[in-house]
Amino acid sequence: MTLSVCALRSADMTTDQEKNELTQTPLLKIWVPWLGMGGCKLNRRRGSSVPQFTNSPTLIVMVGLPARGKTYISKKLTRYLNWIGVPTKVFNLGQYRREAVQSYKSFEFFRPDNEEAMQIRKACATNALKDVVIYFSKEHGQVAVFDATNTTQERRVSIVSFAKEKGYKVFFVESICDDPEIIAQNITDVKVSSPDYLNCDKDEALADFLKRIECYKQTYVPLDDEKDRRLSYIKIFNVGSRYLVNCVQDHIQSRIVYYLMNIHVTPRSIFLSRHGESNMNLLGRIGGDSGLSPRGHKYATALGTFIKSQRIKDLKVWTSHMKRTIQTAEHLGIPYEQWKALNEIDAGVCEEYTYEEIQDNHPEEFALRDQDKYRYRYPKGESYEDLVHRLEPVIMELERQENVLVVCHQAVMRCLLAYLLDKTADELPYLKCPLHTVLKLTPVAYGCKVEHVFLNVEAVNTHRERPGNVDVSRDPEEALKTIPDHF
Amino acid sequence: MTLSVWALPSADMTTAQEKNELTQTPLLKIWVPWLGMGGCKLSCRRGSSVPQLTNSPTLIVMVGLPARGKTYISKKLSRYLNWIGVPTKVFNLGQYRREAVQSYKNFEFFRPDNEEAMQIRRACATNALKDVVIYFSKDHGQVAVFDATNTTRERRISIVSFSKEKGYKVFFVESICDDPDIIAQNITEVKVSSPDYVNCDKDEAQADFLKRIECYKQSYVPLDDEKDRHLSYIKIFNVGSRYLVNRVQDHIQSRIVYYLMNIHVTPRSIFLSRHGESELNLLGRIGGDSGLSPRGHKYATALGGFIKGQHIKDLKVWTSHMKRTIQTAEHLGIPYEQWKALNEIDAGVCEELTYEDIQENHPEEFALRDQDKYRYRYPNGESYEDLVHRLEPVIMELERQENVLVVCHQAVMRCLLAYLLDKTSDELPYLKCPLHTVLKLTPVAYGCRVEHICLNIEAVNTHRERPGNVDVTRDPEEALKTIPEHF
Numbered sequence: 001m002t003l004s005v006c007a008l009r010s011a012d013m014t015t016d017q018e019k020n021e022l023t024q025t026p027l028l029k030i031w032v033p034w035l036g037m038g039g040c041k042l043n044r045r046r047g048s049s050v051p052q053f054t055n056s057p058t059l060i061v062m063v064g065l066p067a068r069g070k071t072y073i074s075k076k077l078t079r080y081l082n083w084i085g086v087p088t089k090v091f092n093l094g095q096y097r098r099e100a101v102q103s104y105k106s107f108e109f110f111r112p113d114n115e116e117a118m119q120i121r122k123a124c125a126t127n128a129l130k131d132v133v134i135y136f137s138k139e140h141g142q143v144a145v146f147d148a149t150n151t152t153q154e155r156r157v158s159i160v161s162f163a164k165e166k167g168y169k170v171f172f173v174e175s176i177c178d179d180p181e182i183i184a185q186n187i188t189d190v191k192v193s194s195p196d197y198l199n200c201d202k203d204e205a206l207a208d209f210l211k212r213i214e215c216y217k218q219t220y221v222p223l224d225d226e227k228d229r230r231l232s233y234i235k236i237f238n239v240g241s242r243y244l245v246n247c248v249q250d251h252i253q254s255r256i257v258y259y260l261m262n263i264h265v266t267p268r269s270i271f272l273s274r275h276g277e278s279n280m281n282l283l284g285r286i287g288g289d290s291g292l293s294p295r296g297h298k299y300a301t302a303l304g305t306f307i308k309s310q311r312i313k314d315l316k317v318w319t320s321h322m323k324r325t326i327q328t329a330e331h332l333g334i335p336y337e338q339w340k341a342l343n344e345i346d347a348g349v350c351e352e353y354t355y356e357e358i359q360d361n362h363p364e365e366f367a368l369r370d371q372d373k374y375r376y377r378y379p380k381g382e383s384y385e386d387l388v389h390r391l392e393p394v395i396m397e398l399e400r401q402e403n404v405l406v407v408c409h410q411a412v413m414r415c416l417l418a419y420l421l422d423k424t425a426d427e428l429p430y431l432k433c434p435l436h437t438v439l440k441l442t443p444v445a446y447g448c449k450v451e452h453v454f455l456n457v458e459a460v461n462t463h464r465e466r467p468g469n470v471d472v473s474r475d476p477e478e479a480l481k482t483i484p485d486h487f
Numbered sequence: 488m489t490l491s492v493w494a495l496p497s498a499d500m501t502t503a504q505e506k507n508e509l510t511q512t513p514l515l516k517i518w519v520p521w522l523g524m525g526g527c528k529l530s531c532r533r534g535s536s537v538p539q540l541t542n543s544p545t546l547i548v549m550v551g552l553p554a555r556g557k558t559y560i561s562k563k564l565s566r567y568l569n570w571i572g573v574p575t576k577v578f579n580l581g582q583y584r585r586e587a588v589q590s591y592k593n594f595e596f597f598r599p600d601n602e603e604a605m606q607i608r609r610a611c612a613t614n615a616l617k618d619v620v621i622y623f624s625k626d627h628g629q630v631a632v633f634d635a636t637n638t639t640r641e642r643r644i645s646i647v648s649f650s651k652e653k654g655y656k657v658f659f660v661e662s663i664c665d666d667p668d669i670i671a672q673n674i675t676e677v678k679v680s681s682p683d684y685v686n687c688d689k690d691e692a693q694a695d696f697l698k699r700i701e702c703y704k705q706s707y708v709p710l711d712d713e714k715d716r717h718l719s720y721i722k723i724f725n726v727g728s729r730y731l732v733n734r735v736q737d738h739i740q741s742r743i744v745y746y747l748m749n750i751h752v753t754p755r756s757i758f759l760s761r762h763g764e765s766e767l768n769l770l771g772r773i774g775g776d777s778g779l780s781p782r783g784h785k786y787a788t789a790l791g792g793f794i795k796g797q798h799i800k801d802l803k804v805w806t807s808h809m810k811r812t813i814q815t816a817e818h819l820g821i822p823y824e825q826w827k828a829l830n831e832i833d834a835g836v837c838e839e840l841t842y843e844d845i846q847e848n849h850p851e852e853f854a855l856r857d858q859d860k861y862r863y864r865y866p867n868g869e870s871y872e873d874l875v876h877r878l879e880p881v882i883m884e885l886e887r888q889e890n891v892l893v894v895c896h897q898a899v900m901r902c903l904l905a906y907l908l909d910k911t912s913d914e915l916p917y918l919k920c921p922l923h924t925v926l927k928l929t930p931v932a933y934g935c936r937v938e939h940i941c942l943n944i945e946a947v948n949t950h951r952e953r954p955g956n957v958d959v960t961r962d963p964e965e966a967l968k969t970i971p972e973h974f
Binding site: 022024029030031033050051229241242243244245246247248250251254257258261262289291318321322323326327330337338339340341380386389393397400 | 517
């Protein structure tokens with residue numbers, strides 16, 4: 001990403017020598033000091049619309065007995081941080097152990113008096129931390145989540161000195177739960193089907209796992225109010241009814257705490273849909289604020305019927321401020337809330353153009369967009385990256401809510417879907433979000449189950465694949481190859 | 488605010504009868520169902536770019552011994568909530584008491600065995616809660632902050648039943664501090680100068696106040712982990728090193744917790760400045776993305792000199808993504824971070840027009856803007872209200888940080904200043920933020936001290952006062968009366 005900042009073209013070539021002359025990078029549209037063709041000084045801007053606010057890498061250390069949701073939290077938090085642009089990776093100790101000890105026999109491996117196993121487990125932890133170092137120093141990682149029980153003071157003390165030595169910040173996330181029903185549910189949801197229990201029946205697996213937990217209980221020392229008062233941590237009690245937050249050091253820890261305090265595990269479904277087909281869609285024009293086409297109105301009615309048939313409890317409906325999503329919601333007969341943040345990506349000077357017109361009037365812009373669709377910002381408009389930051393409060397509220405239907409737009413839906421399904425920034429702008437199709441997402445285990453429901457009302461296709469040739473010097477035909485049909 | 492939704496003109500008059508036809512309200516630019524000239528159905532949209540997400544009113548109940556920062560937190564939290572559009576008011580019991588008991592003699596009033604005083608104090612609490620009811624039911628309030636010690640279980644139980652009876656949600660904020668230095672500091676800063684001690688010398692006041700605290704200590708029962716586990720609350724320990732959060736019920740409580748966890752009391756200064764005078768400023772044109780004029784460059788250099796002269800520790804510098812703020816920051820010789828959220832208000836179709844152009848091409852829009860400058864949204868652009876929501880993450884980070892210089896734009900600076908100085912949404916769009924002037928804001932006691940520093944570089948005036956006639960039928964001269972001069 002930093003490379004594209006160096007490709008500087010300047011409209012101000014005549015006064016370049018003047019100190020403090022700025023030039024706008026062509027793809028990201030950021031203003032940087034002009035330092036001649038030879039090089040480019042990267043100011044603080046890394047391409048994102050929000051400053052990153054991270055200096056030292058951060059090591060998040062999970063703490064808790066088995067089946068307390070550590071892996072669930074690790075994965076979800078990582079998904080969120082990656083989506084908002086903070087490179088994050090989970091290091092799950094169980095996976096290291098499974099690699100070291102090819103086949104799992106029984107809970108006896110975890111007995112505190114099993115010296116041989118202890119050696120292996122310590123070695124695995126060391127290897128995991130070695131990989132963390134590589135992730136930070138060579139792979140531009142910013143946050144690493146060490147997903148392990150870390151239930152002894154001794155283990156935690158050694159991690160803290162390791163981190164101090166390397167210059168990493170440490171933030172502990174401890175999950176404490178004494179509700180036997182929640183624990184049994186967790187075990188059923190994710191343990192019984194783990195690679196460890198491949199050849200066991202459910203009851204055997206459950207019984208063995210409960211014994212495994214007992215092995216840890218004997219030596220478990222939770223983070224201590226007094227002794228650990230200088231550590232930075234959050235303790236989560238009983239899946240979120242209560243939190244203890246100690247010594248938050250910086251911006252990213254503050255964001256992590258806010259996120260963790262907003263997520264819940266109550267079963268619910270999230271429905272994503274675009275507005276019904278619009279008049280601009282029919283003409284192959286992007287952006288604008290047009291109303292629904294007749295087929296679009298038909299879809300909205302069908303959507304209303306579909307929603308009723310789902311018999312959803314307390315469904316919240318959200319739309320953008322644009323006419324086409326509101327017209328769609330109006331057909332549902334349910335109260336809806338409008339969010340400006342759900343407005344479609346602003347195409348700036350290209351608003352209401354067809355792709356043919358963009359190619360005609362702004363061929364270079366068109367090519368730059370194909371080169372890096374996630375980071376490309378329309379002149380006087382936005383990029384997908386900007387959109388993600390704009391949508392962050394929507395995602396936060398989506399986490400707090402239960403059943404929600406979001407009626408939005410193509411680029412917006414791609415961003416929300418990428419968050420929910422853990423898609424990368426490269427995949428995001430090309431996710432398929434066709435008109436007249438509802439996506440029903442239901443959290444399950446560590447991820448999300450997706451159902452695509454096409455409501456049988458015809459619509460134009462608005463999905464443009466990345467063409468083969470993305471060079472600014474390409475022929476118009478090469479640029480227009482993947483354009484969907486329109487009237 | 489809801490009144491303006493009723494003034495509907497429609498571009499779609501011919502098909503207005505069609506069910507689901509929408510029309511866009513002229514001032515707020517929100518799409519609402521067209522229901523004929525007679526009336527209008529207000530969708531859930533109340534004019535804001537973010538849904539308000541509040542149903543029942545919320546009563547925030549402060550808890551804590553005197554000099555624990557309750558009033559500080561109450562005022563700051565109210566300021567924040569009002570700024571983000573949640574009508575909030577503080578009900579300070581000390582003020583009710585001062586009105587009931589005209590003159591304060593000494594701490595004996597607060598002795599737990601002073602029956603007569605107890606009666607008066609109970610009556611004051613009752614009156615305060617009566618006023619809360621009026622605020623919620625008649626004044627459209629959404630959050631009330633009951634600023635009192637509320638140190639006994641008995642008092643808190645009675646508040647909880649009062650709220651339950653009325654259908655209000657309750658959220659407790661308890662401040663616990665045992666650091667004698669912090670308490671002494673608080674007393675010096677805000678107690679010694681309180682109306683209670685108007686005729687005392689500092690040491691007398693200090694001594695009396697400490698005895699007052701002792702009166703409360705005897706009967707103080709903090710919120711209890713076990714007994715109060717069904718209540719919603721946050722406990723703040725020692726000015727924020729540690730928090731205990733229990734049972735956050737909804738969106739607004741989640742936001743309150745996030746805010747409280749990000750504020751701090753470390754002394755620091757916030758510097759606000761606009762970019763140096765720009766080329767478009769000289770021409771009286773709004774918006775756009777032009778560079779600095781020669782005088783603008785001069786200012787940027789002077790700003791650099793001023794900043795150096797202040798010898799500020801660890802100054803952070805923030806700019807927008809627009810050329811003129813970045814050029815300004817470049818002169819400072821300090822690393823800076825770019826925030827897209829700090830970009831100037833988007834004037835939509837009026838971008839780069841002069842006021843004369845706007846009057847000529849969009850006279851009705853121009854008048855609507857003068858009618859309600861805070862909520863007016865430019866066609867295809869933004870309103871001040873939108874700007875406030877866009878700036879919320881900036882404010883949150885500003886609270887986390889210490890010394891910061893924000894180089895931004897006129898409308899943006901007005902929004903930030905309104906937050907820092909607790910200005911209403913009516914005052915906000917008319918706050919004076921001239922070019923080439925730095926504002927230095929230093930938190931002091933319950934508010935902010937402001938120093939205006941004009942760096943003595945000439946610049947055009949860009950401040951347009953509200954004209955006398957804001958009617959859409961006014962003459963052009965009346966509209967243009969208050970336009971500042973330009974080249």
